Amino acid sequence: MIIPIVAYGDPVLRKVAKEIDADYPELSNLIDNMWDTMYNANGVGLAAPQIGRPIRLFLVDTTPFSDDEELSETERTALKGFKKAFINAKIEEETGEDWSFNEGCLSIPDVREDVKRKGTVTISYMDENFKPHRETYDGLLARVIQHEYDHIEGVLFTDKLSTLKKRLLKGRLKQISQGKIAVDYRMRFPEMKKAR
Template sequence: MILPIVAYGDPVLRKMATAIEKSHPNLEELIDNMWETMYNAHGVGLAAPQIGQPIRLFIVDTTPFADDDELSKEEQKALKGFRKVFINAQIEEETGKEWAFNEGCLSIPDVREDVNRKDTINITYVDERFEKHTETYDGLLARVIQHEYDHIEGVLFTDKLSSLKRRLLKKRLANISKGNIKVEYRMRFPNLKKGR
């Protein structure tokens, strides 16, 4: 089932998400719905807070990035078919040089900005079968995971921009929270005026 994506301004996007157990109600169905919702919105990642659930769960599928001709063959290969569920994730370490990449977010439609992030991460998480993994990712893979991980920490990519950039975006972000934006997927707007 396609779920509405929560828009900028909703308090759920600012909550530190809580860890879940294997017995979390309807977890398999929730994950299936998240995949369907993400693909419907043409995203490469989606975190549970973005569908109104403040739990430590996010999904990533970087396959759409694999066709980028500017990437090396090695990077394209790493991105193609990378489809994972991350539950109770904890980034243990971020290393390497910071680099900028133009990011967007399904909760903040039509806003894209360059964000600096470290190149390499070491992350511990459990998958949908609650099997534990500790893995290292770099480049674009690391970036997508960092972006989604931020969601379960109550952080948005706009928080990483300069104060000047944030001031320049203030009106656009307010309009998004009010639903004054055209989107091609279902959304839930926190400050939508009733009767519109």
């Protein structure tokens, strides 16, 4: 089932999400619905806060990046078929040089900006069967994981922009929160005026 994606301006996107346990109601169904929602919006990641759930759960599928000719064969291979659910994730370490990459977000449609992030990330998490993992990723995989992890920490990629960039985007972000934007997937806008 496709769930509306929460737009910029909704308070749920600013909450530090809560951990869950294996008894979380309908977790398997929720994860399936999140995959459907993410693919319907052509995303490579989706966090539970983006569908209005302030819980520490996010999904990543970097397969669409594996067609990028500018990447090395090793990078393309790492991205192809990388599909995981991350529950109760905790970034243990971010290392390496800062590097910029143009990011976007399903909750902030039609806004893309260069964001600097560390090149390597070590993360511990539970999979959908609550089996624990501790893994290290680099490059685009690390970036997508960092972006989605930020969501469960109440952080958006626009928070990482310069003060000037934030000022320049302020009007567009306000329009997004009011639903004054054309988007080809289901969304919920926090400040949209209700029809009378």
